[in-house]
Amino acid sequence: MSEDVINKNVEEVAENAAEKQVVIPEFYRDLNQDPEHRSLWHYVFRTNGDRKPIKTTDGLPHKLDFNWKDMFPNENGHIEVEIGSGKGNFIADYAQKHPDYFIMGSEWDYTWAVFAHDRMEKRGVLDNASMLRGDVFYFLRDAVKSNTVDAFHMYFPDPWPKERHHKNRLLRPDFLTEVARVLKPGKRLFYWGTDHKEYNEIALETFDAFPGCKVVVRNTAEPTEGITTGFERKYRKEGRPIYRSVIEFKK
Ligand SMILES: C[S@@+](CC[C@H](N)C(=O)[O-])C[C@H]1O[C@@H](n2cnc3c(N)ncnc32)[C@H](O)[C@@H]1O
Secondary structure (H helix, E strand, O other): OOHHHHHHHHHHHHHHHHHOOOOOOOEOEEEEEOOOOOOEEEEEEOEOOOOOEOEOOOOOOOOOOOOHHHHOOOOOOOEEEEEOOOOOHHHHHHHHHOOOOEEEEEEOOHHHHHHHHHHHHHOOOOOOEEEEEEOHHHHHHHOOOOOOEOEEEEEOOOOOOOHHHHHHOOOOHHHHHHHHHHEOOOEEEEEEEEOOHHHHHHHHHHHHHOOOEEEEEOOEOOOHHHOOOHHHHHHHHOOOOOEEEEEEEEO
């Protein structure tokens, strides 16, 4: 069974549990550096070799003692995170423009994570950019220390258009709780973009309602530093409307 299939199975278990109002299981996940791709990190379920994820013995989230220096030995304290990097168009360009920023992309699809890593390698940015292969929500929740991230980028997340799938959308209050926790104190920016009108409206409502959050550019932001993403290039060619916003988190 592939990791993606395990992810989906675990999500189904969690969904069923939520519907039945029973306790949602928690699983052990470990962070491993890929032996062949030095800036690719696998954040994966722990198993007994049978590919069945192991539940935590106490039912609590499995917290990792992770520091950004583990991933970026030369980091200078400036850390940014991209949620759902796809084929890595944004992170490769952005990391090249900012050799002094340390940027973690994320992607739970194995093939795309490797693709993005290879693109970053060709651009020579592996010292200041890395790819996390795994579920970035749990990585934020269980591995990233509070007050350590400077900015977030989230471009064209999966819209889950069917109503019964809306619960799978990543831009939720519990996700923003983790974003707010890991962002450094002061005013920090979250760059957001989508082509999906309805998801965009819900997302902006979620930001508006979140304590300390202010949408500073609403729907009229340009691509961050002029860098368009892979999906965005396709959608622009198709003439779809694009909604980009910049959100400030203050704490
Ligand atoms: C529609 S694509 C957009 C990719 C890229 N940002 C772009 O604009 O070209 C969204 C990506 O987010 C990834 N993704 C969705 N949920 C994720 C999660 N919880 N953790 C990591 N990646 C995730 C998907 O695998 C997919 O590649």
